[in-house]
Amino acid sequence: MSExxxxxxxxxxxxxxxxxxxxxxLKGLTxxxxxxxxxxxVGESGSGKSTLMNIIGALDRPTSGSYTLDGxxxxxxxxxxxxxxxxxKVGFVFQNFNLIPRTSALKNxxxxxxxxxxxxxRRTERAKALLEMVGMGERMKHMPNELSGGQKQRVAxxxxxxxxxxxxxxxxxxxxxxxxxxxxxxxLFHRLHDEQGKTIVLITHNDQLAEETERLIxxxxxxxxxxxxxxxxx
Amino acid sequence: xxxxxxxxxALSSLLANKMRALLTMLGIIIGIGAxxxxxxxxxxxxxxxxxxxxxxxxxxxxxxxQQKENELTxxxxxxxxxxxxxxxxxxxxxxxxxxxxxxxxQMLAYSVTEAVGSGQARDGRQYANxxxxxxxxxxxxxxxxxxxxxxxxxxxxxxxxRNVIVVTDRVAENCNTTPxxxxxxxxxxxxxxxxxxxxxxxGVYEYEASTMTAxxxxxxxxxxxxxxxxxxxxxxxxxxxxxxxxxxMATVVVREGVDSAIFASTVHTFLNVFYQNNPDFQCxxxxxxxxxxxxxxxxxxxxxxxxxxxxxSLIVGGIGVMNIMLVSITxxxxxxxxxxxxxxxxxxxxxxxxxxxxxICIIGGILGIVTGVVMGAVGASLLGYPxxxxxxxxxxxxxxxxxxxxxxxxxxxxxxxxxxxxxxxxYE
Numbered sequence: 001m002s003e004x005x006x007x008x009x010x011x012x013x014x015x016x017x018x019x020x021x022x023x024x025x026l027k028g029l030t031x032x033x034x035x036x037x038x039x040x041x042v043g044e045s046g047s048g049k050s051t052l053m054n055i056i057g058a059l060d061r062p063t064s065g066s067y068t069l070d071g072x073x074x075x076x077x078x079x080x081x082x083x084x085x086x087x088x089k090v091g092f093v094f095q096n097f098n099l100i101p102r103t104s105a106l107k108n109x110x111x112x113x114x115x116x117x118x119x120x121x122r123r124t125e126r127a128k129a130l131l132e133m134v135g136m137g138e139r140m141k142h143m144p145n146e147l148s149g150g151q152k153q154r155v156a157x158x159x160x161x162x163x164x165x166x167x168x169x170x171x172x173x174x175x176x177x178x179x180x181x182x183x184x185x186x187x188l189f190h191r192l193h194d195e196q197g198k199t200i201v202l203i204t205h206n207d208q209l210a211e212e213t214e215r216l217i218x219x220x221x222x223x224x225x226x227x228x229x230x231x232x233x234x
Numbered sequence: 235x236x237x238x239x240x241x242x243x244a245l246s247s248l249l250a251n252k253m254r255a256l257l258t259m260l261g262i263i264i265g266i267g268a269x270x271x272x273x274x275x276x277x278x279x280x281x282x283x284x285x286x287x288x289x290x291x292x293x294x295x296x297x298x299x300q301q302k303e304n305e306l307t308x309x310x311x312x313x314x315x316x317x318x319x320x321x322x323x324x325x326x327x328x329x330x331x332x333x334x335x336x337x338x339x340q341m342l343a344y345s346v347t348e349a350v351g352s353g354q355a356r357d358g359r360q361y362a363n364x365x366x367x368x369x370x371x372x373x374x375x376x377x378x379x380x381x382x383x384x385x386x387x388x389x390x391x392x393x394x395x396r397n398v399i400v401v402t403d404r405v406a407e408n409c410n411t412t413p414x415x416x417x418x419x420x421x422x423x424x425x426x427x428x429x430x431x432x433x434x435x436x437g438v439y440e441y442e443a444s445t446m447t448a449x450x451x452x453x454x455x456x457x458x459x460x461x462x463x464x465x466x467x468x469x470x471x472x473x474x475x476x477x478x479x480x481x482x483m484a485t486v487v488v489r490e491g492v493d494s495a496i497f498a499s500t501v502h503t504f505l506n507v508f509y510q511n512n513p514d515f516q517c518x519x520x521x522x523x524x525x526x527x528x529x530x531x532x533x534x535x536x537x538x539x540x541x542x543x544x545x546x547s548l549i550v551g552g553i554g555v556m557n558i559m560l561v562s563i564t565x566x567x568x569x570x571x572x573x574x575x576x577x578x579x580x581x582x583x584x585x586x587x588x589x590x591x592x593x594i595c596i597i598g599g600i601l602g603i604v605t606g607v608v609m610g611a612v613g614a615s616l617l618g619y620p621x622x623x624x625x626x627x628x629x630x631x632x633x634x635x636x637x638x639x640x641x642x643x644x645x646x647x648x649x650x651x652x653x654x655x656x657x658x659x660x661y662e
Binding site (some may be wrong): 057058059060079080083084085087088092094098099100101102103111112114115116133159163 | 236569572575576578579582656659
């Protein structure tokens with residue numbers, strides 16, 4: 001059992017394998033993230049940042065290398081095992097929120113628990129508590145189209161926390177928000193990190209946001225070019 | 235992912251596109267509606283037919299004359315009444331009496347009739363319209379006939395050719411009297427050929443508008459003008475019409491417990507002995523039982539044809555559902571990607587969309603049933619029969635639409651389930 005929540009060894013990801021246009025996007029990355037760490041992964045578009053995020057989030061498997069997430073081997077998991085891992089270990093926060101339309105904030109937060117088979121009563125209880133925590137207790141019955149961007153992202157964060165995942169994986173969470181609401185969302189991440197000790201991976205191209213975290217991993221052309229631990233970030 | 239949640243989701247996604255959902259359902263609605271409507275009308279027809287048959291007596295065997303097949307009839311195979319039977323060809327009472335004597339165990343009576351036509355009974359200013367038939371005593375057995383008062387025509391009336399008559403209570407009403415008082419009275423009847431005859435009333439029976447008369451549109455505008463049946467001895471009738479002594483048709487009343495279909499062939503063989511040497515005619519025999527089963531076979535064939543047409547329209551409807559599901563899945567690619575990212579297994583996505591397709595089909599099916607029942611009721615009432623909505627057809631319709639939903643929903647749902655979450659999340 002690894003002491004790291006994320007333990008990636010020599011991760012390689014290739015596309016169009018065996019075809020003339022074969023493409024190596026990730027060229028042997030080794031990343032280890034201990035529990036409670038707030039990490040930022042930065043890189044230009046085309047750097048392999050998104051591919052890395054897909055692998056961290058168990059949406060995709062590496063072509064070679066090993067990856068264990070919270071002690072579970074991802075590299076050799078089947079599709080249905082990956083679904084289960086995503087459900088239990090990963091809390092996704094997307095740039096464009098990706099709330100399910102025509103479904104209330106409460107039902108959106110309940111969704112991961114629904115797939116986990118949590119009983120309706122416990123689902124609702126926990127979803128309500130989470131929405132209260134992110135400051136959305138007043139708008140639980142609202143549909144996504146009745147919420148502002150910042151409110152949607154807070155609902156999405158509550159949803160990401162539903163099954164108490166090992167990591168929160170946020171992909172440009174402030175990218176679609178103005179700087180003020182973006183600030184509020186970042187504050188929420190800091191709160192979750194400081195108060196609840198969440199392990200958070202923030203994917204961004206915004207250096208300013210990345211500077212706020214404990215550790216900064218910079219990726220360029222499928223390789224790590226910088227991995228800086230900042231002292232006493234909190 | 236439980237079923238209730240899936241149903242809620244499916245309904246909310248249908249409500250978001252009401253018009254589209256309705257248009258998609260249209261194929262199913264029309265298919266199911268047509269089946270239920272046609273089956274309802276068909277059932278009503280069968281019901282009306284069998285109840286009419288029951289009125290006429292299910293156990294009865296009808297015996298009639300049929301032209302023998304010869305070169306002429308083979309060229310033009312319209313066999314019936316090509317030639318008019320002469321006095322020598324007709325069935326005689328002797329033949330029928332002989333039949334009765336030979337098979338007393340199986341045969342209760344026989345009934346022969348001679349139509350006299352319409353007539354009018356007058357009593358001062360009062361009048362009653364009659365439809366007069368000459369009958370024999372067997373008529374009572376052949377038609378479940380019951381008298382209110384008096385007696386029916388008997389053998390001695392027949393032998394002597396008496397001028398006696400059995401009328402309905404409506405005649406008594408029209409003459410401002412009671413059925414009992416009418417008994418023994420002389421009734422002056424003007425026949426359609428102008429001949430005036432006096433008849434003694436010997437019996438009165440209750441008038442009821444039968445299914446048959448209703449079917450023939452025989453209900454007149456006023457009660458006064460309603461034509462009701464009146465019966466006189468068949469021998470008297472023959473004298474009035476000047477008809478030949480004999481019958482083209484007779485009804486054989488079978489005793490209870492006797493298989494009329496089997497006895498029919500016995501009667502057939504027996505009577506045809508008399509026609510062995512007749513160059514033109516032979517006897518044909520129809521049992522009511524066989525007619526009812528014939529009707530049943532006919533309705534079965536019609537039902538099969540309807541089922542085939544309905545099946546085709548439901549398949550077309552199902553393809554419509556499949557098409558709209560494919561559209562819906564394309565529109566909701568990101569949603570599917572999100573669900574997968576949140577940990578939905580492929581099976582949950584598949585079930586979600588199958589449930590949606592099934593819901594479309596079941597709602598379509600229910601709307602189709604409503605349409606069909608209304609159509610059937612309207613159709614049956616136009617034909618003048620009671621509407622009998624078929625419960626079997628309704629249950630089958632709902633089951634079948636659910637099956638269509640599963641069948642045509644599976645492919646799109648499976649396509650959704652197999653989407654790559656990364657591609658789906660990136661979909662614009």
